[in-house]
Amino acid sequence: MSKNLIVYFSRSGENYVNGQVVSLEKGNTEVVAEMIHSCIESTLFQVETIHEYPQDYHQCTQEAKKELENNERPKILDYVHQFKDYDHIFLCYPNWWSTMPMAMFTFLESHQTEHKHIYPLCTHEGSRMGHSVEDIQKLCPQAIIHQPLAIRGSQVKHAKGQIEKWLKDQNFEIQI
Numbered sequence: 001m002s003k004n005l006i007v008y009f010s011r012s013g014e015n016y017v018n019g020q021v022v023s024l025e026k027g028n029t030e031v032v033a034e035m036i037h038s039c040i041e042s043t044l045f046q047v048e049t050i051h052e053y054p055q056d057y058h059q060c061t062q063e064a065k066k067e068l069e070n071n072e073r074p075k076i077l078d079y080v081h082q083f084k085d086y087d088h089i090f091l092c093y094p095n096w097w098s099t100m101p102m103a104m105f106t107f108l109e110s111h112q113t114e115h116k117h118i119y120p121l122c123t124h125e126g127s128r129m130g131h132s133v134e135d136i137q138k139l140c141p142q143a144i145i146h147q148p149l150a151i152r153g154s155q156v157k158h159a160k161g162q163i164e165k166w167l168k169d170q171n172f173e174i175q176i
């Protein structure tokens with residue numbers, strides 16, 4: 001039987017929602033990653049950086065911008081040691097400056113993605129997937145990249161139906 005892995009990056013703390021800065025107890029992407037996990041048999045893995053990002057929204061955006069401009073690869077706390085056992089990889093991340101957080105670049109470059117089926121899911125505040133799918137394609141040239149899903153951060157709590165439909169459309173069996 002094929003095995004499913006959900007890899008996600010998410011940040012709690014201050015974020016920009018519907019034009020306002022609000023403090024999130026749980027990051028938006030973590031909410032949707034857990035929804036996928038509740039729908040299909042899968043392993044959940046959080047990408048965490050050794051260096052924590054600021055809670056303050058504006059400080060965080062500035063730090064993230066510098067990382068992107070310098071094409072950095074922030075060090076991550078852990079890796080998926082049995083990555084080769086998984087066939088389907090869900091990549092869940094927030095849109096940061098129109099792409100994935102650089103920690104996801106670190107993650108993808110640290111694992112063998114050849115022939116893996118990748119399903120990108122991005123939470124955002126208006127820029128949808130940005131150019132993240134093109135970036136995944138460059139980082140994983142031999143992976144099979146499937147239909148991506150963009151969900152607005154402020155809508156994640158109501159996204160279960162959308163996620164179920166997305167999974168069904170890609171032939172995943174939803175568990176009840």
Ligand SMILES: Cc1cc2nc3c(=O)[nH]c(=O)nc-3n(C[C@H](O)[C@H](O)[C@H](O)COP(=O)(O)O)c2cc1C
Nearest residue numbers: 010011027028029094095097098123125126127153
């Ligand atoms: C550093 C940073 C950069 C962001 N850049 C964008 C952006 O370019 N476009 C966009 O639509 N949203 C942007 N956002 C908003 C996030 O994508 C959105 O709030 C997302 O749902 C946050 O997910 P999280 O709570 O799981 O971290 C940015 C947020 C942060 C913190």
